[in-house]
Amino acid sequence: MPLSAELKLIQKMQQIVAKATKEYDGRVPAERRTEADAKASAQALSRKQGKVEDLTRKLADKLNQNEEARGAGEPR
Amino acid sequence: MRWIGVFVAVALFAGSLLGQEVQEKQEQARQRFAALHRKMQELQVILSTTAPEESRVLRLGNRHVQEARIQDDLDGVGVLLQAERWDEALERMGEVKREIEDLITLLQNKDVDLEKLLEEIERLTQFRDRVDKLIDEQARAKRASAEAEALERELRELEAAKAKVGELLEQQTKLRAATNDAGLSVGEKAPELADKQGELRKLAEELTERLDKLAKADKDKEADQSAKEGKEGKSGEAGDPEKGSENKADGKADAASQGGSCDCAGSCQGAAQAMAQAQQKLQANKPESSLEDQDKAIAKLQEALGDLDKLSEEARRRLLQIPFDQQIKAQEQTRVATEKLADDMQASEQGEQGKPTPGKKNVQQSVPKQKAAAGQLKERRPAKAKQDQQDAQDELEQAKKELEDALAQLRQEMQDQVLRALEERLAAMLAKQREISALTKVTDRLKGEALTAADTVPASIKERCAKEAEGETWLASQAHDALKLLEEDGTTATYPVLFEELRTDLTTVADRLTACDTGATTQEMQRQIEEMMTMLLDALRKQIEEGGGH
Numbered sequence: 001m002p003l004s005a006e007l008k009l010i011q012k013m014q015q016i017v018a019k020a021t022k023e024y025d026g027r028v029p030a031e032r033r034t035e036a037d038a039k040a041s042a043q044a045l046s047r048k049q050g051k052v053e054d055l056t057r058k059l060a061d062k063l064n065q066n067e068e069a070r071g072a073g074e075p076r
Numbered sequence: 077m078r079w080i081g082v083f084v085a086v087a088l089f090a091g092s093l094l095g096q097e098v099q100e101k102q103e104q105a106r107q108r109f110a111a112l113h114r115k116m117q118e119l120q121v122i123l124s125t126t127a128p129e130e131s132r133v134l135r136l137g138n139r140h141v142q143e144a145r146i147q148d149d150l151d152g153v154g155v156l157l158q159a160e161r162w163d164e165a166l167e168r169m170g171e172v173k174r175e176i177e178d179l180i181t182l183l184q185n186k187d188v189d190l191e192k193l194l195e196e197i198e199r200l201t202q203f204r205d206r207v208d209k210l211i212d213e214q215a216r217a218k219r220a221s222a223e224a225e226a227l228e229r230e231l232r233e234l235e236a237a238k239a240k241v242g243e244l245l246e247q248q249t250k251l252r253a254a255t256n257d258a259g260l261s262v263g264e265k266a267p268e269l270a271d272k273q274g275e276l277r278k279l280a281e282e283l284t285e286r287l288d289k290l291a292k293a294d295k296d297k298e299a300d301q302s303a304k305e306g307k308e309g310k311s312g313e314a315g316d317p318e319k320g321s322e323n324k325a326d327g328k329a330d331a332a333s334q335g336g337s338c339d340c341a342g343s344c345q346g347a348a349q350a351m352a353q354a355q356q357k358l359q360a361n362k363p364e365s366s367l368e369d370q371d372k373a374i375a376k377l378q379e380a381l382g383d384l385d386k387l388s389e390e391a392r393r394r395l396l397q398i399p400f401d402q403q404i405k406a407q408e409q410t411r412v413a414t415e416k417l418a419d420d421m422q423a424s425e426q427g428e429q430g431k432p433t434p435g436k437k438n439v440q441q442s443v444p445k446q447k448a449a450a451g452q453l454k455e456r457r458p459a460k461a462k463q464d465q466q467d468a469q470d471e472l473e474q475a476k477k478e479l480e481d482a483l484a485q486l487r488q489e490m491q492d493q494v495l496r497a498l499e500e501r502l503a504a505m506l507a508k509q510r511e512i513s514a515l516t517k518v519t520d521r522l523k524g525e526a527l528t529a530a531d532t533v534p535a536s537i538k539e540r541c542a543k544e545a546e547g548e549t550w551l552a553s554q555a556h557d558a559l560k561l562l563e564e565d566g567t568t569a570t571y572p573v574l575f576e577e578l579r580t581d582l583t584t585v586a587d588r589l590t591a592c593d594t595g596a597t598t599q600e601m602q603r604q605i606e607e608m609m610t611m612l613l614d615a616l617r618k619q620i621e622e623g624g625g626h
Contacts (some may be wrong), residue, residue: 002566005619009570012611020604027596037597044584044601051577055570 003063010055017048082189099157106150113141137183144175154252190497190561193246193490197483199424200434204479206417207435211411213474214442217403217449218465224398224458226297227391228264233389240283241344241384245377248276248351252370270358273366277355280373287341287380340383347376404453408467411446414439414472434482435475442471492620494561498571499616501561505554506609512547515529519544533592541592548586555579574612581605 024045028038120134141147149172156165248429249270258265354369407536445468452461519540526534555578562572581601588598 001570001619006568006570009310009611011573011613013574013608016604016607016611019607020600023600027123027600037595040584041597041600044581047580048577051573058569073206 003059003066006055006059010052012050013055014052017045017052018060020048021045099154102150102154102157106147106154109150110147113138113147116141123468125466131553133183137179140175140179140182144178146172146175146179149175152206177311190490190493193486193493197486197490200479200483200486203421203424203433203435204476204483206413207439207472207476207479209411210414210417210442211469211476213406213413214465214469214472217410218462218469220403220406221449221453221462221465222459224395224400224403225400225462227395228458229386230290230294231395234384234391237283237287237290237340238381238384238388240279240286241340241381242281244276244283244347245374245381247279248347248370248374248377251276252367252374255358255370257369258363266358266361266363269363270355273351273355273370275357276373277348277351280344280351280397284341284344287344291341322580340380340387343376343380343383347373347380350376397404398458400453400456404450407446407450407453407461411443411450414468415443418443435478438471438475438478441473442468445471492623495616495620497561498558499613499620501554501558502609502613502616505551506613508547508551509602509606509609512544512551513524513599513606515540515544515547516589516599516602520599523592523594528535538592541589541594544594545586545589548582548589550587551577552582555582571612574608578605578608578612581608 024038024041028041032038033042116134116138118139120131123131123134149168153165153168153172157169222231251269254272255269258269274311350369350373354366354373357366357369359365418436421436421439425431425433425436445464447466449461449464452458452464519537522540523533523537526537555575559575559579562568562575582605585598585601585605588601
């Protein structure tokens with residue numbers, strides 16, 4: 001899978017998480033956020049955001065590695 | 077596939093029910109299967125123009141239903157149940173179950189294809205690795221022959237140099253005698269003798285140059301050998317044909333310590349210098365004085381001859397030390413292994429509808445060349461053996477290339493199929509999720525209405541929740557299967573993470589529905605699942621359109 005496609009996928013996932021966070025913010029009033037149901041939603045969102053972060057970090061590492069490999073291949 | 081799943085479940089549970097109920101369930105199963113078969117037949121016709129591959133799969137499935145007489149077997153089970161012949165009915169049900177499992181395998185054609193592809197990749201990878209090993213062995217055998225050949229050439233060159241020095245020595249001795257005989261009355265003969273001395277000097281200089289080159293080539297070879305030994309370390313294998321060359325390297329060191337070919341060139345150069353002096357003195361009509369220089373030239377030439385003798389003896393000794401028997405044995409072992417590989421390649425084709433294994437022809441063709449090489453080694457002809465070994469190696473290299481090309485093509489095919497299988501799976505999952513999401517909304521409304529009327533959730537609502545939860549669990553299992561597909565593909569890290577996330581969400585929603593929680597949070601989770609599925613589906617479709625990202 002090309003790196004650009006992976007990046008787009010991660011971007012889309014981030015958009016989904018952002019949209020869900022807005023939805024949560026609108027749907028769950030502040031005073032009800034300590035309730036079990038609201039907590040479960042927030043935890044799911046947090047987990048998703050963590051996954052996006054992890055994927056982004058891995059992609060950045062991959063990009064760095066590619067760049068280093070290209071640099072090493074260039075004539076001095 | 078859903079129909080078949082329901083059918084199998086019903087068919088399996090029928091055995092545990094009794095009497096009327098069992099017969100009713102069996103009748104339901106029979107009717108459902110008949111409906112499924114009808115649908116399959118209709119779809120086969122409809123898809124024949126728009127989706128010929130799917131139509132082909134359905135045709136295979138329909139043929140299987142007819143050939144296995146599944147419908148008749150289902151009727152038979154009904155008759156046996158009516159007659160309360162439970163054991164026979166159970167046995168017949170077992171048969172039906174096996175037949176339907178075969179039908180499922182046939183209809184899940186894509187997965188079978190993927191499995192076949194994986195098996196083929198595994199098969200060719202194993203052959204490629206074996207060819208690689210044979211190339212290594214063959215190259216080692218060739219290097220050993222090349223070293224023996226080089227030693228033979230060195231010996232020939234030393235012998236030729238010896239003959240030249242001997243010839244020069246003879247002529248110089250004759251010239252000395254002629255000069256001595258002429259004595260003080262050399263007179264008119266002096267220029268003639270000087271010219272002759274000049275000719276001999278020229279020959280001595282040429283010989284010096286030749287011996288220098290010989291010495292330089294010898295030094296280069298020693299340097300290569302040391303570099304190679306340094307690279308390979310001291311991990312020499314037993315029966316390694318190159319072991320002889322290690323002994324040879326030691327021998328070479330001995331020869332160098334005893335005075336290498338450099339000394340021969342030095343002696344020859346000394347002879348040429350003495351000859352030049354003698355020539356000058358003869359030109360100056362001083363024959364007596366030139367005799368001294370001529371004697372020096374003779375002594376230097378004798379010295380060179382002695383050194384060349386030593387070197388030649390040393391080279392001969394090293395040549396005799398070459399373990400030709402070991403080399404023949406190693407070459408034979410490589411040939412046997414190559415023959416075995418060719419046979420295995422041939423045998424493995426039987427399961428591949430006679431499709432030739434890539435590289436097989438080259439592997440087969442390398443065998444007679446290896447045989448010829450062993451024959452040449454038996455005749456102590458390393459130069460010819462080396463050529464045959466090179467030819468055998470070339471064939472093996474070509475076989476490796478063909479196998480690698482085929483593997484690259486298979487991996488590409490594999491990736492395309494994985495993407496298509498994923499896309500199909502995901503599309504079906506999305507449709508199912510939308511269906512469940514809609515049902516959950518209705519269930520939530522019904523639950524609200526019921527709770528207004530009473531305090532407890534009615535059984536009918538609980539049943540709806542359980543069904544929806546079952547659907548979500550099925551979707552989670554589909555996501556799990558998709559993950560397995562992605563593991564086989566292994567080209568991206570992003571898809572597996574997202575499918576894993578999808579599975580987690582589906583399991584969470586299934587748990588909530590099991591607890592009959594159909595509220596806003598569950599519905600929002602379902603919406604997010606749909607959104608994620610749509611996103612993945614779009615990405616997969618785009619990748620397929622772009623040729624799998626290649």
